[in-house]
Amino acid sequence: MSKPPLFSAVSPPDATNSQAKDPWLAVNLSMFFPGLGQWYANKNQKATIWAIAQVILIIVTIWSIFSPNGPVSWGLGGIVALVIVYISNIFDAHWTVYDSRQNNSLEKIPRKQKNPWFAVFANRIMPGLGQLYADKVRLGIIFLTISQISLKMDHFLTNILFLTPLITAIAIYHVYHTFPHQFHPHRHTYRSILALMVGVIFTWGIICNYFPDWFHQKIEFFQIPSESMLPTLAIGDRIFVSQSGNYQAERGDIIAFRTPEKIRQLDPTSGDFFIKRVIAIAGDTIEIRRGKVYLNRQVIQEPHTAELANYEIEFMTVPPKTLFVLGDNRNHSFDSHAWGFLPESYIVGQAYKVYWPLDRVQSLL
Incomplete structure (x- = not known):
């Protein structure tokens, strides 16, 4: 059967x-x-x-x-x-x-x-x-x-x-x-x-x-670890950074960049990435006097800064293929006033949005 x-x-x-x-x-x-x-x-x-x-x-x-x-x-x-x-x-x-x-x-x-x-x-x-x-x-x-x-x-x-x-x-x-x-x-x-x-x-x-x-390769995520970009970016803010091989930094852009070796020499505890605002591009002249930033001999308006800078920088010209970057929290930022010009080759991309926490969502453009 x-x-x-x-x-x-x-x-x-x-x-x-x-x-x-x-x-x-x-x-x-x-x-x-x-x-x-x-x-x-x-x-x-x-x-x-x-x-x-x-x-x-x-x-x-x-x-x-x-x-x-x-x-x-x-x-x-x-x-x-x-x-x-x-x-x-x-x-x-x-x-x-x-x-x-x-x-x-x-x-x-x-x-x-x-x-x-x-x-x-x-x-x-x-x-x-x-x-x-x-x-x-x-x-x-x-x-x-x-x-x-x-x-x-x-x-x-x-x-x-x-x-x-x-x-x-x-x-x-x-x-x-x-x-x-x-x-x-x-x-x-x-x-x-x-x-x-x-x-x-x-x-x-x-x-x-x-x-x-x-x-x-198009968009990277970063979390802000310090107060150097206050009041624009606070500790814990999460941001989108747009990455493009054709990106050309402009004055006022907030950029993410890899840590150059000269920064590591000055501060071995530095992280792998920094977030700063572009103040001047190659060929610009830059000067800081009495807390005010002079770009191409003109005072620039900076409503995003926490306070006036308590340091001064003598008149200088930004070299080719470099940028001058500062944190919005001028007196609590490890930036170009401390370590000099940033080579453009270290740029990761432009920060364009805070996406978290929800009560701080904003465009950075």
Whole structure:
């Protein structure tokens, strides 16, 4: 006597209907972007609403957080809203297809009548879970173990950031193609969808893994450690610094720069970076008399300073490819009046926004 199968593959009750839809395929599609699952369910109006809502939230969130004048509190609210919309869209995609089937015997979570698209969904959560769901325990444990090792290696081996997306893609492809399928009118279409899905998951995974490095080449985060830039920047303020190879410092800019060696010689305890305001650029003349700064022989107005300087600097010209920088807290700042001109090659970028704490959010431009 032959043993009964461990489980039965999915066989939609209305498989003879060419319009039969799979709720877990809808879920997988909506995990890529809100609205795709609803579009698959032929609910185009609903799909459009979900997609537009997500696009608007993404734009508002990015603008609020990273633009100089954007309210960061809106951005934080936008992040919460994005998560809510994304998760709600997934549930709605499942329910939209499930409800349209009008089949009380269809399980919302396929336990008895197992579904390959649910296995794909499980593997997108964690490679190996889909194999465990399909009763391929040994392979499931292997995929789980390899994926966990890969995730840990990602933190210190940036040249193998492709490995985790590759493992996920392989696990998804394997679990679907080794799943015992019964006849389904859309089987060829489903295989094409799976192939596209695997390619997108692998590509998107690589983009997500390498995006942080790319982002930090454009924008860097700094925390203010001292009072040298009061009242503009206080201890604990967190700022965005825009990095660009084409950046040319201008008078009045607040810049971040790496610590030159001459500063370390004067103060070995200096940190790796400084934040100061550009007062004069190459070719300018600079002088400080009676607490006032003379730029090109003209007194400059400085509403951002804490107090007048209690030191003087004789008339001098800023050399080529250097800057003269000062802290806004003139008498409590280790800056050009103490160690001289800053070579432009040490500039990291321009500080353009305080993004934290929320009660101090402001543009620095």
